[in-house]
Amino acid sequence: MEQGTLLYEGKAKKVFATPDPDQVIQYFKDDATAFNAEKRGTIFNKGIVNNTISARLFQLLEEKGVATHFLEQLSDREMRTKHLKIIQIEVVVRNRATGSLVKRLGLEEGLELDPPLVEFFYKHDPLGDPLITEDHIRLLKLANDAQVAGLRQAALHINGILAPFFKDKGMLLVDFKLEFGDSNGQLILADEISPDTCRFWDIQTGERLDKDRFRKDLGRLEETYQEVLKRVCS
Numbered sequence: 001m002e003q004g005t006l007l008y009e010g011k012a013k014k015v016f017a018t019p020d021p022d023q024v025i026q027y028f029k030d031d032a033t034a035f036n037a038e039k040r041g042t043i044f045n046k047g048i049v050n051n052t053i054s055a056r057l058f059q060l061l062e063e064k065g066v067a068t069h070f071l072e073q074l075s076d077r078e079m080r081t082k083h084l085k086i087i088q089i090e091v092v093v094r095n096r097a098t099g100s101l102v103k104r105l106g107l108e109e110g111l112e113l114d115p116p117l118v119e120f121f122y123k124h125d126p127l128g129d130p131l132i133t134e135d136h137i138r139l140l141k142l143a144n145d146a147q148v149a150g151l152r153q154a155a156l157h158i159n160g161i162l163a164p165f166f167k168d169k170g171m172l173l174v175d176f177k178l179e180f181g182d183s184n185g186q187l188i189l190a191d192e193i194s195p196d197t198c199r200f201w202d203i204q205t206g207e208r209l210d211k212d213r214f215r216k217d218l219g220r221l222e223e224t225y226q227e228v229l230k231r232v233c234s
């Protein structure tokens, strides 16, 4: 498809304008980064996998009544979405303790978190996306109190849909990160949901089926992304 003006280029995606100002095209790259972009690389065909998985999951969530920015998958690496102003908060939901939570609080790796834990991070690369409290959100005017309550509720609701979906595919949804936009007071799920933004552990073997393979140099990167694609789309 012919590409419009490049509006934004991030670490893993480009966003292009369309003739309709209310719509944009997300283009998924193979570039991978970790540790605030200190580690860089590429994963062959990751863009195709993440675009296709995100499209499938946005469709699933829409079917369950969650408002998302997804309009249609245009090609293997392109998705048409609603053009939203993104709230500068990363909302993380955790069903098990791992990653930065274990480092920060010294919890046992893999500890079950019931009820699931919701955390907010300030989406700000120069500061390295720090953890923030609701008071920080108020101070920085990133969202109002009703939006913060809405983000928490939406994130837990989405976890309640995604965790059983992945369980059915033999995958434990360990944790994931969401981003939202606001459209006339309505929260709309945006960005992507993929092995770059979620952690999955194989229920049988405990094998890592996500970007931790890149972060920790566990190998079999392409094969793992393809395996997740196969399971999600089967």
Ligand code: UDP
Pocket: 090, 092, 098, 099, 100, 101, 129, 175, 176, 177, 196, 197, 198, 199, 211
């Ligand atoms: N995550 C993400 N983008 C980020 C930071 C985290 O998609 O910039 C996801 C990550 O893949 C994991 C979850 O959010 O599924 C929680 O990540 P954590 O805070 O443990 O950070 P990390 O260990 O990656 O630094």
